Amino acid sequence: MISHEIGFFLLQHGISEDVCEKALNETSQFFRRPLSEKMGKIDEREQIEYAAEYEQSHQDSTGEMSLYGRLRSTNPWPDAVQPSLRPAIMEYVKRVVDIADQLRESMCLAMNINPREVDHLFGPFDCTDPSFWSVKLVSYPPVPSHQATTSGEPLQGVGAHTDSNFMTLICQDSHSSGLQVQHVGGGWIDVPPTEPSILVCNIGELSEIWSNGYFLATPHRVLRHSSNTHSRTSIPLFYNPKLDAVIKPINTDGLMWHRCEQKQWRHKNNKLLGGVGVNSFKSLARSHPNMFQRHHSDLRILADGRIVRRDARDNASFVLCGLFVAPTGRIGDITRNGFINIARKETARDVSSDPIIYKTDIGHESNHAWEQELEPVEKIVLLGERHSGTNWITYHLQDCFSHGIQVTPHYSRFKHWFQKEDLYRGATNSAVVVSMFRDPYDWVWAMKERPHHAHDHIGLPWLEFVTKPWIGHRGPRDRNITLVPGMKENVTCFSQFSFVEVMPCSRDDSPKRAGYADYKYELFVDGSERAYSSIIDLRRAKIVNHLSVAQFSGTKAFYPFRYEDLESNGTELLLSLLERATGVERKCNATEPGREVRHKEVPKDYVEWMNKYGHWDVEAQIGYHRR
Numbered sequence: 001m002i003s004h005e006i007g008f009f010l011l012q013h014g015i016s017e018d019v020c021e022k023a024l025n026e027t028s029q030f031f032r033r034p035l036s037e038k039m040g041k042i043d044e045r046e047q048i049e050y051a052a053e054y055e056q057s058h059q060d061s062t063g064e065m066s067l068y069g070r071l072r073s074t075n076p077w078p079d080a081v082q083p084s085l086r087p088a089i090m091e092y093v094k095r096v097v098d099i100a101d102q103l104r105e106s107m108c109l110a111m112n113i114n115p116r117e118v119d120h121l122f123g124p125f126d127c128t129d130p131s132f133w134s135v136k137l138v139s140y141p142p143v144p145s146h147q148a149t150t151s152g153e154p155l156q157g158v159g160a161h162t163d164s165n166f167m168t169l170i171c172q173d174s175h176s177s178g179l180q181v182q183h184v185g186g187g188w189i190d191v192p193p194t195e196p197s198i199l200v201c202n203i204g205e206l207s208e209i210w211s212n213g214y215f216l217a218t219p220h221r222v223l224r225h226s227s228n229t230h231s232r233t234s235i236p237l238f239y240n241p242k243l244d245a246v247i248k249p250i251n252t253d254g255l256m257w258h259r260c261e262q263k264q265w266r267h268k269n270n271k272l273l274g275g276v277g278v279n280s281f282k283s284l285a286r287s288h289p290n291m292f293q294r295h296h297s298d299l300r301i302l303a304d305g306r307i308v309r310r311d312a313r314d315n316a317s318f319v320l321c322g323l324f325v326a327p328t329g330r331i332g333d334i335t336r337n338g339f340i341n342i343a344r345k346e347t348a349r350d351v352s353s354d355p356i357i358y359k360t361d362i363g364h365e366s367n368h369a370w371e372q373e374l375e376p377v378e379k380i381v382l383l384g385e386r387h388s389g390t391n392w393i394t395y396h397l398q399d400c401f402s403h404g405i406q407v408t409p410h411y412s413r414f415k416h417w418f419q420k421e422d423l424y425r426g427a428t429n430s431a432v433v434v435s436m437f438r439d440p441y442d443w444v445w446a447m448k449e450r451p452h453h454a455h456d457h458i459g460l461p462w463l464e465f466v467t468k469p470w471i472g473h474r475g476p477r478d479r480n481i482t483l484v485p486g487m488k489e490n491v492t493c494f495s496q497f498s499f500v501e502v503m504p505c506s507r508d509d510s511p512k513r514a515g516y517a518d519y520k521y522e523l524f525v526d527g528s529e530r531a532y533s534s535i536i537d538l539r540r541a542k543i544v545n546h547l548s549v550a551q552f553s554g555t556k557a558f559y560p561f562r563y564e565d566l567e568s569n570g571t572e573l574l575l576s577l578l579e580r581a582t583g584v585e586r587k588c589n590a591t592e593p594g595r596e597v598r599h600k601e602v603p604k605d606y607v608e609w610m611n612k613y614g615h616w617d618v619e620a621q622i623g624y625h626r627r
């Protein structure tokens with residue numbers, strides 16, 4: 001066995017080739033059916049998943065059903081549209097599970113242990129408590145010509161991941177390629193298309209736990225090559241011990257091998273879980289977060305992969321896989337804790353009330369979740385406009401977390417500015433973002449008193465300040481840019497703004513003024529070179545923009561907070577959310593609750609003006625209302 005560095009190998013299996021071929025043919029026939037029959041929609045890959053069937057739900061010894069016990073269910077086969085699918089796949093599963101049983105014996109022998117010592121962890125195929133296998137029928141559509149890049153770069157089929165189960169055996173397409181395995185150096189090795197007489201085998205995380213690292217779960221991915229003219233079909237069989245089995249490391253003292261370093265991509269929160277049931281349930285929740293949320297709305301997954309019942313606080317708001325999901329499904333629902341729920345776009349289609357995925361599903365969603373699982377959280381980012389308490393919180397968070405993770409006021413741009421998803425793509429792959437807001441009456445007044453960056457607004461009486469268009473002027477450098485044809489369109493200004501997004505564009509046109517920083521006015525985010533008509537409109541756009549950061553692909557968790565709540569409730573909630581999301585333990589004390597926030601003393605007619613002209617629909621999304 002050579003699975004210490006790369007847990008992948010090809011196996012000449014000896015089952016009748018007919019069995020694999022039939023299963024592959026039935027699978028590709030199924031995926032050629034019209035969408036209505038497949039009950040899904042095409043994305044990077046289409047998949048349909050079946051698992052070991054159980055007669056009835058299982059009660060554990062305490063009389064209460066374990067949470068993962070919900071996995072015990074039956075499979076809805078598409079017998080009505082393709083009756084030949086079920087027997088072909090079940091025959092395949094049975095034969096491949098048998099091979100997996102034999103491989104498991106070989107693994108025991110390789111580690112000098114008696115195979116009979118682990119028999120109790122696995123169950124015969126046809127019994128009431130079988131080994132918990134699952135099988136995926138997968139089809140990766142070819143790259144459509146309009147998506148093909150000129151360089152022929154492949155598209156993603158499945159992002160890099162390790163399998164969480166014990167061992168995976170795959171009968172795959174003999175024509176179309178795509179599967180790749182990562183070697184310890186980080187590069188990728190192609191698995192060539194293989195004949196049906198071959199099974200591609202790979203070690204899963206449970207084997208890694210069991211063998212104490214002797215066998216390694218190895219990252220792999222699937223690419224969609226534009227050279228593939230047909231869909232690539234594959235049928236991974238995920239072999240597992242019994243659902244109730246708990247896998248513990250064996251004693252490997254007598255074994256000699258070169259132990260690989262823990263891979264960098266394994267985030268410390270992505271713990272290897274030895275319980276087969278909890279591990280499988282975690283995998284389901286992470287691969288299909290939306291569906292999990294829909295069918296198990298009383299549960300939630302913690303950052304470390306454990307699934308628990310919600311407690312009272314979570315009824316207000318919770319984080320699933322780094323996404324904010326509103327229990328009410330509404331956007332901008334403010335909770336007592338002072339943070340808002342933002343419902344992420346739903347990409348999953350509805351499934352029946354069946355608690356487990358046995359229907360065609362969308363690959364995209366699961367790919368995304370896998371990537372999240374593999375990428376460590378890189379940084380805590382703090383965003384917020386001027387005068388929103390961001391400095392205080394940045395220092396506090398640096399104090400608490402810098403020993404374990406970077407805390408920074410920069411995301412795609414510095415904290416105050418409009419954020420843009422496609423800037424620095426790749427540079428920030430996984431950030432936990434804290435976005436701060438301040439009471440609109442106090443914020444506008446504070447800006448009036450000290451308009452950082454907005455030098456043309458210094459020293460104005462309040463009415464003039466709030467009604468003056470939010471616009472600056474360009475300088476000689478900017479004017480030169482406009483004189484050169486094509487330059488304005490191509491130039492990049494400071495903070496990665498384009499020319500039409502900021503005034504001025506050139507750093508030389510942006511003088512500093514003591515106490516007011518450099519001169520800079522942001523224009524409309526839509527690139528029309530229009531200015532916001534006042535600070536109120538700028539504020540509205542900024543709130544919308546900073547909330548949209550929750551949807552950025554690099555945002556793994558998003559916590560909007562009102563400055564006033566942090567002051568009066570203390571920072572305990574924020575710190576515990578960040579600990580959960582990053583896995584880094586704080587080295588500081590939360591601030592004490594009970595600090596009174598004193599609002600600014602402002603004239604009555606200013607309040608009336610704000611009541612009349614503030615954008616209260618958007619303010620309500622972050623929990624601010626008319627006085």
Ligand SMILES: O=C(O)CCC(=O)C(=O)O
Nearest residue numbers: 138170172179222234236
């Ligand atoms: O399609 C394949 O060949 C592999 C798919 C895979 O890695 C998975 O579903 O875990």
Ligand SMILES: [Fe+2]
Nearest residue numbers: 161162163220
């Ligand atoms: Fe896999």
